[in-house]
Amino acid sequence: MTTRMSAQPSTASAGAAPSGRRKDRFHRGAGRWLVLAVVGLFALFMISPFLLMVINAFKSPADYSGGSPLSLPQEIYTDGLAYFWQRVNFPVKLWNSVWTSALVAVAGALLSLLNAYAIGVGRVRGRAWIVAVLMIANMLPQEGLIYPLFTMAQRVGLTDNPWSIVIIFTVIQSAFGTYLLASVLGTFPRALLEAAELDGASRWQILWKVVYPIVRPTLSVLMIFFFIWTWNEFFMPLVMLTSNDNQTVPIALSSLQGDRMLDVPTLNAGALVSLIPTFLFFLFFQRTLTRGVTAGAVK
Template sequence: MLRDIRRDPVLLVLWITLVAFALIWVAPFVFIVFTSLKSSGEVMASGAFTPPMEPQPGNYVFAWNRGGFDRSFFNSALITIVKVPLGLAVSALCAYALAQMKSRFNRVLLLLIVFGTMIPFQVMLAPLFTLVNGFGLVNTYVGLLLPYLAFGIPYQVFILHSFFRGVPKELSEAALIDGASHLTTLRRIFLPIMLPVLAALMILDFVATWNEFAMALVIMQDRNMWTLPLGLMSFQGQFSTDYGQLNAAIVITVLPAVLVYLIFQRYFVSGLTSGAVKG
């Protein structure tokens, strides 16, 4: 590898550019982690990227207790754990039906679904709140789950539809001839080969749901129903000058999403590539 880089100047430039961009992306995380382990005095006295001389792991305990993150963490975990697999299941069923079942309305339905991915959700916040409030679902888990599903499913259907269209029809046709139902065909034939795509979509959906702020701010007005981003906003407003605990709260908020990505990262590139180019 090193020999190839030395022989090819273009490859060398690409590697240097890649390393430079990687450092730019990693630098904020290094700053946040280092600052979360420093006292307020050390934060002011030391440089931004200087490792803590006397680590203060107690910042995490203080931030957790003072910010009341136990309730907001539970709310975010519950909503994400329910929304992500449910959204993927509905998206897989819809994408399979549009790609494998013959109907003259398939293209129209697909265009309507894709149109849903083109609407910025910020434009829909006011009518969305009116609709949720009309059903009496403000400050409820269902009131937040339903909009999350509505805005997440169209993108997933679009990706999975391309994947299903790329799978040879002979596989599903042979199973149907043998007497298998469409649900059995989806579960036993398509599901094993679509796991990388589902894993990639799960990562994207988990991160998007875990970090979502605007819809949660509009719908969850009761403090006991706040998700982690809302709890972090409140903590930042109260303890904006305590940089150690503030950055510890940031680490607490983003750590679950980072762990999920690290666990499933090997499926990420291959899964998105499969869903994007097939069909």
């Protein structure tokens, strides 16, 4: 009898616990909805420039001049997209941006890994000063580097050559990548490296069979950033690439703006077309970016 009496309160308390949690969750619902509303408003504020670009990209010049930038188009006008595509020879500009950005992403990540392996794992002398110099190099504005870089490109025969952009941005991006990876590899477990050396592994084998599998998520994130950063570069390609066949997408957009005339609908149409490749690239590698960030946080 006593056993039954003692079992009943425990059963009642067990049944009351879920209802208590549900009640607590219900009371916290108002705060959650408030946070969700604030986040939604902030997201709408962030995407508002994109929405304005889409609205004005499908307006005719007469529709844009007769209304306001916030008004909806009276009809879907696609001649601006066709005009931009033909005027700037967009397929050529797109290909130039794609292959230069892809090469910089791969070469910059590879150079960052080799440099960081020598600094963080190899323990070269003066590694603190090397990392400090790389950090300072990331802070230098491109306006201060353009004259010596342009002079060197002229002397080696890379004037108006996309390979000059690839070489320059590979070095610039790898400075940031080396600074980031060197700090990561500086805390690499020495016992793991010593175990690989005792097994007869060379330094090259240690790099590709021990170090690379661990830092591969970080390298993936660096490659994505290097690609997007190089794609969005404007000033350096504008100076280095003078001919129409070698220019990139950001330069093509700037050609739509004149001193006394600006075709806003065509400019918005060009910006929309130029945004689509990078948007698709980000969507395709979004899972890779998320995994790289979370893997680096866990490790």
